[in-house]
Amino acid sequence: MAxxxxxxxxxxxxxxxxxxxGKKPPAQCSKCNSEANRHVLIPKQDQNKTLDFEKxxxxxxxxxxxxxxGSALDDKVNVMCCNSVTQINFCPLRVAVVIxxxxxxxxxxxxxxxxxxxxxxxxQGKIAHFFGRNSGRQVNKLENYTYKLVNSxxxxxxxxxxxxxxxxxxxxxxxxxxxxLFIAKVxxxxxxxxxxxxxYDDYKQELRF
Ligand SMILES: Cc1cc2nc3c(=O)[nH]c(=O)nc-3n(C[C@H](O)[C@H](O)[C@H](O)COP(=O)(O)O)c2cc1C
Numbered sequence: 001m002a003x004x005x006x007x008x009x010x011x012x013x014x015x016x017x018x019x020x021x022g023k024k025p026p027a028q029c030s031k032c033n034s035e036a037n038r039h040v041l042i043p044k045q046d047q048n049k050t051l052d053f054e055k056x057x058x059x060x061x062x063x064x065x066x067x068x069x070g071s072a073l074d075d076k077v078n079v080m081c082c083n084s085v086t087q088i089n090f091c092p093l094r095v096a097v098v099i100x101x102x103x104x105x106x107x108x109x110x111x112x113x114x115x116x117x118x119x120x121x122x123x124q125g126k127i128a129h130f131f132g133r134n135s136g137r138q139v140n141k142l143e144n145y146t147y148k149l150v151n152s153x154x155x156x157x158x159x160x161x162x163x164x165x166x167x168x169x170x171x172x173x174x175x176x177x178x179x180x181l182f183i184a185k186v187x188x189x190x191x192x193x194x195x196x197x198x199x200y201d202d203y204k205q206e207l208r209f
Contacts, residue, residue: 010047011039015204032207033133037100037178065197066128069097070116070147070155070163071108077142077155080105081132083200084179085117093186095166098179104136106180113168114152115184118160119191120198125206127157128198151188162191 011025012018016032025039069082084098095117099106109115120128134141147155156163166184174181 010042012042014038014040035100035102037102063199063201065199066120066203068116068118068120068127068131068157068160069099069105069109070118070157071105071112071114072149072153072155073108073112076108076136077147077149077153078104078108078136079131079141079145079147079155079157080136081120081128082117088183093164094169095164095184095186097166097182097184099182100179102135102178109168109182110180112152113170114154115166115168115182116150116152116154116156116163117166118156118163119193121159121161121195122198122202123195124159124198125203127159128203129207131157161193161195161197162189164189164191 008021008023011020011022013020013029013032013034015034015038016029018029018031019042020026020030020039025036025041027036028034029038064083064085067082067085068079070077070079072078080103082097082099086096088094088096097115097117099109105115131141142155146158148158149155150163150165152165152167154165164186165188167187168182168184172183
């Protein structure tokens with residue numbers, strides 16, 4: 001017998017833990033504005049339970065630093081917040097960055113092959129939130145910020161702890177279903193790590209999720 005398509009599912013936001021019913025995950029979490037892909041489906045048998053692993057959703061045990069990723073194409077400049085960043089090797093200095101395919105930044109980086117990575121300071125939680133919860137597809141996120149453009153044309157917001165300018169090695173790009181893993185060589189940069197860096201945990205605590 002064909003399965004009926006009227007089932008309503010229960011979804012949990014992996015960032016703040018709030019729940020929502022629906023056929024699909026909510027486009028945005030009503031509490032913290034996280035996007036649909038940050039929601040996980042709660043299996044029917046677990047809907048009334050608080051599972052131990054739920055405390056770890058969002059993987060705070062993999063607490064990581066937060067960065068602003070800047071990109072540009074023609075006269076479009078854009079910045080998003082990103083935590084999925086890691087160093088790959090020293091010489092040449094390479095980084096790996098994972099970007100959701102829905103993000104405007106994804107399309108700009110894929111097209112041009114360049115981006116900037118700017119480490120945030122602990123006092124920049126609200127900036128992380130603004131650039132991480134709004135899309136350049138809907139708003140010009142840079143209009144109320146001062147920034148500089150590096151050689152590749154990518155922006156770096158003033159007040160960050162410096163930047164790395166990165167060139168994608170397209171041959172090493174890995175496509176997943178929802179995200180792309182970009183491997184990039186650091187071609188320029190300037191850092192002044194004179195203040196502590198903002199982490200995912202700091203961010204969550206500041207916003208009291
Ligand atoms: C703390 C935090 C960390 C984030 N980390 C990532 C990430 O690692 N990769 C990603 O694709 N999006 C990440 N995001 C979500 C993007 O910043 C968000 O989808 C943004 O609106 C994309 O902007 P754009 O469409 O202008 O590129 C993060 C958001 C926040 C608040």
